[in-house]
Structure formats: structure tokens, C-alpha cells
Amino acid sequence: MHSVISxxxxxxxxxxxxxxxxxxxxxxxLKALYGADGPEAKAMIGALQPAAFMFAxxxxxxxxxxxxxYFAQYLYPATHVKWQLTWEFPYIxxxxxxxxxxxxxxxxxxxxxxxxxxxxxITVLALWSAGRAMTLS
Numbered sequence: 001m002h003s004v005i006s007x008x009x010x011x012x013x014x015x016x017x018x019x020x021x022x023x024x025x026x027x028x029x030l031k032a033l034y035g036a037d038g039p040e041a042k043a044m045i046g047a048l049q050p051a052a053f054m055f056a057x058x059x060x061x062x063x064x065x066x067x068x069x070y071f072a073q074y075l076y077p078a079t080h081v082k083w084q085l086t087w088e089f090p091y092i093x094x095x096x097x098x099x100x101x102x103x104x105x106x107x108x109x110x111x112x113x114x115x116x117x118x119x120x121x122i123t124v125l126a127l128w129s130a131g132r133a134m135t136l137s
Contacts (some may be wrong), residue, residue, distance in 0.1 A: 005073075012066050012112075015119040019058035022123070026052040026130065040136075047133035054126035061119035068112035075105035 030048055033041045082098035085091060 008069065008112075011116050012062055012069065015062035015065070015116055015123070016059060018123055019055050019062060019119065019126075022055040022126065022130075023052060023059055026055060043136055044133060047136055048130060051126045051130035051133060054122050054129060058119045058122040058126065061115045061122065065112045065115035065119065068108045068115060072105050072108035072112060075101055075108065079105070 026048060030045060030052060033045050033048075079094075079098045079101045082095035082101065084093045084095050086093050
């Protein structure tokens with residue numbers, strides 16, 4: 001179970017690192033272009049701005065996914081508090097509200113997965129957009 005959590009955290013960290021680094025790089029390139037004159041620079045600025053915003057959205061999505069993972073990991077152990085130990089098989093009886101907590105944790109878990117997938121998808125789309133912008137000249 002520890003390795004599953006580690007892989008999930010690495011997926012979130014990687015998405016944040018890729019998107020955050022790309023945002024910084026594209027904004028630094030755009031800053032250099034704002035100082036340049038000419039129609040090519042203006043066209044490049046206009047073409048790169050959507051990619052910059054997509055990278056920023058990917059970084060925001062990965063940050064939100066991290067928060068959703070926190071909620072899920074907080075709620076999963078909370079279901080165990082609602083358990084009652086018994087002397088009959090299966091030796092555990094779910095208390096009142098345990099099922100509701102588990103479903104709520106699964107909701108945050110699914111939302112986290114969806115936002116990580118969305119972050120990686122936006123990254124691919126932003127890379128494609130930036131690549132198209134670079135081939136304009």
C-alpha cells in the first residue's frame with residue numbers, strides 16, 4: 001500500500017514540476033520577446049500566450065489534485081474509527097456512517113485522479129501549442 005501512495009504522490013509532483021517549469025520558461029521567453037520589435041516577435045507573443053496559460057492551468061490542476069489527495073487520505077482512516085470489533089466472523093462490524101465516509105473518500109480520490117489526468121492532458125496540449133507557435137517563423 002505504501003508503494004501505491006508513493007507512485008500517486010510522484011505523479012502529482014511530476015505534473016506540478018513539469019507544468020511549473022514550463023510556465024517559468026515560457027514566461028521568460030515571452031518577456032524577452034516583449035522587448036523585441038518587429039512583426040515576427042508580436043506574432044510569436046500572440047501564438048505563445050495560450051501555451052503559457054495552459055501550462056499555468058496544468059500547474060493549478062496538479063495543485064488541486066494534491067489537495068484532493070489530502071482529503072481522500074484523511075477520510076480513509078476515519079472510516080476505521082467507525083468500526084466495531086465483534087467475536088463473530090468477519091470480526092468487524094461497520095458502525096454508523098462508515099460507508100458514507102468511505103464513499104466521500106472515494107469521491108475525493110476519483111477527483112484527484114481526474115485532475116492529475118487533466119493536468120497531464122493539458123501539458124501535452126500546451127506542448128503541442130508551443131511547438132506550433134515555434135514553427136510560425
